[in-house]
Amino acid sequence: MRWLRWFLLCLGSLAWAQDPPLRVGVGNFPPYSYLVEGEPAGIEIDILRELESIDPGLRFTGLNQVLLVKRVVTEVDAGRIDLALSARTPERLARYQMLEPPIHTARLRLLGRRDEALQIDNLEQLAELGNEAVVLVAPGSSPHAYLLRQAGLSLDAAPIDSQQMLQKLLLGRGRFVFGFEPALAAAANRLGVSDQLRWQPLQAGMLEMSLLASRQLAPARWAKLNAAWKKLAASPKLKLILARYSTATIVESP
Incomplete structure (x- = not known):
């Protein structure tokens, strides 16, 4: 039984050491984030799920809690969420950490x-x-x-x-x-x-679209997120995600 106590102690230590989930601010902003019958969907959601697959140490919460788009970044400022989707403007690049490279250009x-x-x-x-x-x-x-x-x-x-x-x-x-x-x-x-x-x-x-985080986010956690993102951005999976939500049904002016 001694080995079992040792195993349970190690398992408990690992669980205790695991970082808490990163809190995500999700806006009602198709095709990036939205709810379908109460379930989160969109480019941002699929990216976060892929990041969890790349690094099991990354976990995200808040995906089912849709906020007003104009409130998402202010929630980062208030310290109530850790991550949000945003356009890469000069003001936001100066104020926040933003993943490199951007998701895409809109x-x-x-x-x-x-x-x-x-x-x-x-x-x-x-x-x-x-x-x-x-x-x-x-x-x-x-x-x-x-x-x-x-x-x-x-x-x-x-x-x-x-x-x-x-x-x-x-x-x-x-x-x-x-x-x-x-x-x-x-x-x-x-x-x-x-x-x-x-x-x-x-x-x-x-404008380029990216995920941003407060500069108060611990450097080690930001580095882990950034490393996983670079792997995803360099893989074919990102293009597949973007293609999944591509729509081109509105006519152009002659």
Whole structure:
């Protein structure tokens, strides 16, 4: 029986030494993170599960608790979560740790109704239209911050996510929607309204998407996460994950 006591003691020591799960802030942000019948899904979720497979010492919690997108990063600041998906802006790169390399690059695009007569090529054209061209954008998001740099735009930042923005657009309570192309395409697909929409020529730029963490996260834990991520990023599995959520059903402007 002595060997059994020794085995149980070693097992208990290993369990005690194991790091607690990393707390993840998940937003309602298809195709990156969302719930399907109460179960988490999306690019971010699949990446986290692959990281757990690569390094069994990595565990994540909070995947079923969807937050408002604008609250996710503020929860990192408050110390209530450890990780969140974010665009890699200069401000966030200076403030947080972000995994290298980025997950992928997403275009910022302008979306209108299929029967929209206007063709918008640049933000200056939108600004000239003023209140005749209200642009719906998610509050506190990177696309919102981007638009705030352009004077004269008429913005509605009341909707909380991409699906709400598209619903308002189709009800005539805004003329355009601005956001990340993958997020808007996924929202249209989930609502079944892709055939009622059309991309505008304006393409405002590209932003890289990545996982961020507070600089208060222990260096050893960040190093473990970063090492697993580099293995995944270098493998074919990341491309397979991204392809799984790819949607291209909204028509382009002629």
